[in-house]
Amino acid sequence: MCGIAGFVGGFVRDLATRMNEAQAHRGPDGQGVFEDPDAGVALGHVRLSILDLSDAAAQPMISRNGRFVLSYNGEIYNFEELRRDIEADGVRFRSTGDTEVLLAGLERDGEAFIDRLNGMFAFALWDRHHRTLRLAVDHLGIKPLYYAEPVPGTLLFASEIKAMCAHPDLAREPDFIAIQEHLAFCHTSGDRTALRGVRRLRPGCLLTWKDGRTRIRRHWQPGFGADPDADRDDVIRWLRDEIPAAVGRQMVSDVPVGASLSGGLDSSIIAIDATTHVGRSFRVYTITYPQDQNRFDRQPEDTPYAREIASHLGLTLEEIEIRPEVASLWPMLIHHLDEPIADPAAIACYLIARLAREDGTPVLLSGQGADELFAGYPRYWAMSAAAPLGHLPAWTRRILAAGGRLLPGAKEGAGGAFLRRVRRVLTEIARGPDERFLALCAGAPEREIRRILSPETRAALGDRGPFETCRDQMSECGLPAVDRYLERDLTVYLPNHNLLYTDKCGMAAGIEARVPLLDRALVEGIVGLPAEFKFAHGTTKVLLREAVRDRVPEAIIARPKAGFGAPYRHWLRHDLQEMWDDLTAESLVRSRGWFDPEALREARRRSQQGRVDLYLLQWAVLTIELWAQQFLDRDPAAPSTSLVPEAVELDGARIPTPR
Numbered sequence: 001m002c003g004i005a006g007f008v009g010g011f012v013r014d015l016a017t018r019m020n021e022a023q024a025h026r027g028p029d030g031q032g033v034f035e036d037p038d039a040g041v042a043l044g045h046v047r048l049s050i051l052d053l054s055d056a057a058a059q060p061m062i063s064r065n066g067r068f069v070l071s072y073n074g075e076i077y078n079f080e081e082l083r084r085d086i087e088a089d090g091v092r093f094r095s096t097g098d099t100e101v102l103l104a105g106l107e108r109d110g111e112a113f114i115d116r117l118n119g120m121f122a123f124a125l126w127d128r129h130h131r132t133l134r135l136a137v138d139h140l141g142i143k144p145l146y147y148a149e150p151v152p153g154t155l156l157f158a159s160e161i162k163a164m165c166a167h168p169d170l171a172r173e174p175d176f177i178a179i180q181e182h183l184a185f186c187h188t189s190g191d192r193t194a195l196r197g198v199r200r201l202r203p204g205c206l207l208t209w210k211d212g213r214t215r216i217r218r219h220w221q222p223g224f225g226a227d228p229d230a231d232r233d234d235v236i237r238w239l240r241d242e243i244p245a246a247v248g249r250q251m252v253s254d255v256p257v258g259a260s261l262s263g264g265l266d267s268s269i270i271a272i273d274a275t276t277h278v279g280r281s282f283r284v285y286t287i288t289y290p291q292d293q294n295r296f297d298r299q300p301e302d303t304p305y306a307r308e309i310a311s312h313l314g315l316t317l318e319e320i321e322i323r324p325e326v327a328s329l330w331p332m333l334i335h336h337l338d339e340p341i342a343d344p345a346a347i348a349c350y351l352i353a354r355l356a357r358e359d360g361t362p363v364l365l366s367g368q369g370a371d372e373l374f375a376g377y378p379r380y381w382a383m384s385a386a387a388p389l390g391h392l393p394a395w396t397r398r399i400l401a402a403g404g405r406l407l408p409g410a411k412e413g414a415g416g417a418f419l420r421r422v423r424r425v426l427t428e429i430a431r432g433p434d435e436r437f438l439a440l441c442a443g444a445p446e447r448e449i450r451r452i453l454s455p456e457t458r459a460a461l462g463d464r465g466p467f468e469t470c471r472d473q474m475s476e477c478g479l480p481a482v483d484r485y486l487e488r489d490l491t492v493y494l495p496n497h498n499l500l501y502t503d504k505c506g507m508a509a510g511i512e513a514r515v516p517l518l519d520r521a522l523v524e525g526i527v528g529l530p531a532e533f534k535f536a537h538g539t540t541k542v543l544l545r546e547a548v549r550d551r552v553p554e555a556i557i558a559r560p561k562a563g564f565g566a567p568y569r570h571w572l573r574h575d576l577q578e579m580w581d582d583l584t585a586e587s588l589v590r591s592r593g594w595f596d597p598e599a600l601r602e603a604r605r606r607s608q609q610g611r612v613d614l615y616l617l618q619w620a621v622l623t624i625e626l627w628a629q630q631f632l633d634r635d636p637a638a639p640s641t642s643l644v645p646e647a648v649e650l651d652g653a654r655i656p657t658p659r
Contacts, residue, residue: 002027002059003507004071004145005163006043006124008133009154009212013037016044018166019158022637025336026073026159026507034060034069039131040154043071043124050075050253050363050512056095063107067129070103073159074121074143075514077249082116111206114219118249118520122201124157133209139220139520140369141203141495144503146338148198153212160504161198161338162636171197172632176460179340179594183449183620184442184466186342187497189473194339194627203495222490224483226528232543235529239547246519247273250365258283258361260352261317263305265541266367266376268556269548270516271309274365280314283361287348289322289567305556312553320355322348322566324575331626335636336508337501340627342443342620344566346501353509364511368498369518372489373526374544375482375535376561379440382425383485384538386436389429397430404429409613410569420613434474437485438467441493443616452599452621482531490527569615573608580604580618583625592628595621 003026005019016033024031027046035042045059060071076082079098086104087093093100098119105113106125111134120142125134135157137145147157150169158164165172175196178188191199201207204220247270251257259274261267261284275282286306303319310317326347333346356364371377389397404426407419428439439445446465450458470492474484499515506513516522526534526543533543545557572580582588584604589597600621607614630636 002048002073003046003159003163004044004073004122004124005158006041006071006133007154007156007167008039008041008126008209010151011035011037011040011042012167015166016042018637019163020044020046022163022166023158023160025510028510030058032059034062034071034126036128039128041126041131041133043069043126045071048362048507048510048512050255054095057097057099059099061099061103063103065107067127068103068107069126069128070099070106070123072099072102072121072123073145074119074123074138075250075252075512076102076117076119076121077252077519078116078118080252111219114206120514120518122159131210135201135207135209136219137201137203137205139204139523140490140499140518141201142499142503142515142518144500145201146193146198147201147207149214150197155209155214160336161193161195161631162335164198164637165631165635166637172635173197174594174628174632176457176594177464179624180449180453180461180464180466181469182340182342182624183452183617184444184446185493185497186443186616186620187493187500188339189469189492189496192469194624195631200496203491222487222523222527224477224479224487224527228530230529230533232533235525235533235543236547238525239543240550242522242525243269243517243547244273244276246522247365247516248277249519250514250516251277253363255363256283256361257363257365258285258356258359259365260284260349260356260367261286261306261309262367263302263307263309263556264367264559264561265544265548265552265556266370266517268305268309268552269544270365270367271313271315272551273516275313275315282313282315283318283356283359284310284315285318285320285352285356285359285361285364287322287352288319305559308553309556318355318359320351322351324571326351326566327571327576327579330623331630333505333508334623334626335630337504338631338636339500340620340624341497341501342616342623343497343501344568344571344619346505348566349502350505350508353506353511353513357509357511362511363514364506365514365516366502367517368502368513368515369494370541370544371561372486372494372498373517373523373534374541375486375531376541376544377489378540378561379437380482380485380535380540381538382421382440383433383437383481384535386425386429390433390436394430401427401430408610410607410610410615412610416610423613433481434471434484435467437474437488438470441470441488442466443620444614448603448612448614448617452595452603452617454593454596457594480531482535486527486531486534568619569613572615572618579622583622588625592625594624594628 003023020031029049030047032045043060060069062069076098079101083101120138122137122143122145150167173196178192178194181188191202206219207216259271261271288303404423407423409423428436502513536542584600586597589595603614606612
């Protein structure tokens with residue numbers, strides 16, 4: 001795991017070094033720069049040493065014949081198999097890791113070699129002979145890569161946006177379409193970022209630059225519906241072998257490997273299978289929070305299940321408690337996230353990564369991706385439960401929606417949580433299925449988002465709503481109901497949100513996060529299966545539950561899904577009033593010009609009165625303001641002017657923050 005950066009098309013002296021410095025936390029073990037002023041190109045690299053800790057694996061790496069230069073971030077899990085194949089052609093390697101294998105394979109086979117890679121990666125390959133730069137990301141965008149054209153003909157790229165801000169001509173201007181999507185989903189859709197002109201290279205894509213022009217093509221895409229005649233029993237037998245094999249592939253490392261263990265099904269599977277490889281020395285970490293803070297959010301409690309699995313495996317479970325005071329981490333995390341991702345789960349993710357790093361575990365396995373691959377989200381169940389209502393006449397559904405809006409949306413206790421869910425389903429029942437699904441994906445109703453925007457922002461957006469990009473993609477994919485929802489979650493929500501904050505928060509603490517359940521072989525074997533294998537009769541993850549029943553305790557298999565995160569509703573209602581007042585002060589809101597200050601006060605009042613649940617929307621507003629302070633008001637590539645504190649206080653301990 002590392003950070004890559006660079007540019008081509010217009011040389012700027014020492015820019016690659018400054019880009020390295022801006023994302024130095026991604027590579028605490030070393031950095032390097034390749035520059036060719038005559039060709040107008042530079043590649044930078046910062047290194048977190050995981051495989052082959054020697055200098056022989058340092059980057060940027062130049063091929064033996066001197067033609068190619070590689071800057072690479074990630075891990076190729078089948079590199080030993082690929083290495084043997086290349087050695088059969090007489091090639092001899094100087095290093096023992098995967099970087100030189102990737103470089104040699106690209107030198108030998110060109111772009112076709114990408115199709116043989118099973119791993120997570122983002123790389124830049126400069127061809128000195130043809131003066132061509134290629135950028136590529138893995139099948140699901142596990143490793144992020146951004147690009148921009150600061151001046152015509154120049155291509156700028158980096159693992160993190162802040163590194164790109166070191167370019168003197170990169171304009172830091174807001175993209176209001178992206179900001180509206182952040183208010184709705186806590187992430188953008190497509191390739192947009194909150195900075196206009198900065199794009200994210202989409203999953204499974206290859207970008208080629210030559211002579212000042214770029215083109216992008218797909219080197220991989222999910223084959224939904226490709227295997228309609230699959231035999232369910234055969235698939236279950238395959239999964240029973242393939243999941244442990246995927247975990248085994250991702251255990252390859254020259255440093256200790258551990259796992260984030262929530263006690264949910266996905267992380268429990270990984271801990272169980274990983275322990276078969278390393279035994280009781282395997283390290284597991286979890287997050288807890290006081291249950292008296294859970295009266296409002298009503299999340300199922302994870303900790304007892306995490307302790308049960310750890311005890312079952314004979315492992316020591318390291319725990320860290322999350323409290324409202326950790327909100328002081330939020331400005332620092334936004335600096336690392338690069339984008340205004342308004343999900344409190346990022347705080348939990350960072351704290352676990354920080355604990356693991358302090359414990360000497362630089363690699364953490366995560367259960368991310370199983371919900372998108374196996375249909376694990378409650379919204380699949382909600383869509384199924386509401387389907388019969390969708391056949392009612394339009395006028396009847398409009399009455400139900402109006403009635404749903406009369407239900408209280410922000411009451412504490414189990415009853416309040418139940419009413420909140422019922423209200424959410426009923427208020428969107430008048431919409432068509434795709435719009436209804438996207439409304440369930442959103443953290444706040446579309447009309448509430450529009451209401452808090454300033455007239456100027458609404459004018460800039462015109463008639464465009466936050467669902468438009470996703471709605472178009474779902475319509476164009478041509479898949480039936482559940483598969484079109486899975487396709488959206490796998491190709492938009494997963495890379496633009498879950499994988500993004502997992503990567504950024506892990507790297508902020510100097511941790512490489514791996515996602516075994518998104519192993520390419522596993523993904524390719526699952527996406528094409530019939531949707532009813534994954535979701536049936538109101539039960540999510542049907543296939544996964546059945547495949548692991550012989551080795552996972554039944555209590556874990558049968559337990560309800562719990563969201564990974566923090567009791568943010570409780571925090572905002574009771575603990576973060578001062579933070580809300582500071583960041584939504586009328587003078588500040590009017591100066592920024594993006595929101596309507598009176599509408600923000602009204603949204604807050606209605607939530608505090610228990611009428612509506614707009615707490616995630618409030619969190620998004622705070623996040624966007626903090627992001628604007630760091631990425632628009634200041635230069636995030638200049639550490640001396642960032643809002644990143646030297647340390648934060650947590651449970652009486654002073655925790656230094658990464659620089």
